[in-house]
Amino acid sequence: MTTVEERLQRLEDIQEITQLIASYGPLVDAGEAERVAAMWTEDGVYDVDEIYMGDRAAIDAMVRGDRHQGLIQNGCCHFLGPAHVTVDGDRAVAVCPSVLLVRHEGRNFPARIGANHFDLVRTPEGWRFAHRTIRQLDGDAAARGLFARAGSFTA
Template sequence: MATIEQRVQQLEDREEIRELIAKYCHGVDGRDEDLFMSIWSEDAKYLIGAQFGDHIGIDAIREILHGLWGAFTEMHHWATNVVIELDGDTAKARVNADVTGTDTKGRALMFAATYTDELRRIDGRWKFTVRDIDLHYMTPVLEPWSNDNESRFAEV
């Protein structure tokens, strides 16, 4: 049986990892480079797959971040169904994500993905060492997309 201190530490670790997952979303969506880059280990692997490629190391991750921002004028990530497995100073997480975005052509897109994460406590803080994204689909939502709510909902 774990001690109360061990149980509290596990709760704190889980909460910090959940916050790290949220920082990923806020960083990429809010175009906050400092926040987004703060969540990765120096040797992290950001594996986005065939659509956007695999990026290893902090410099490559920063480069693809700018590539994503160049491809999408806006993105909105919602992470859910977070499952975390702790093992001392390492952890694994599985996260489902619904993402909406608008590309540079003005098309609204909807994505569904699963993130398989590996994390490590570095200097007392949890960081992603691997984020492996399984993109289930990426599909247009409405053509043409408009932020003008009055005209967009007039046909509904």
């Protein structure tokens, strides 16, 4: 049986992780490279289908890069969530869908829909992403497999 304090800590952890995930879209759309990169551990991984970033510096560079800057200068919006979060002590996993909307010829269009899996760790600064994987929802089993990992700490 868990104590009230343990249950409260778990709820606070879930809320902090949910807020961390929810802050990604606004920060990346604002071009806040340092703040986006700080969401990961120093050696945290961001694995998108066609892009692999193996640390904070690579994540910062992605946000500052021409491709991403072109998106935000033309108008874009990243939506994540809602997230299913599971906490186990100082580690957690979260799974959620994401949508990237881009502006083209005066209208907004979905450019990407994805399945997201986050491995998180508690640090002295709070919860941080240790590994985030996104796979495009294009019918491939890999993306569905990320969703199937909801609540699971195994690959």
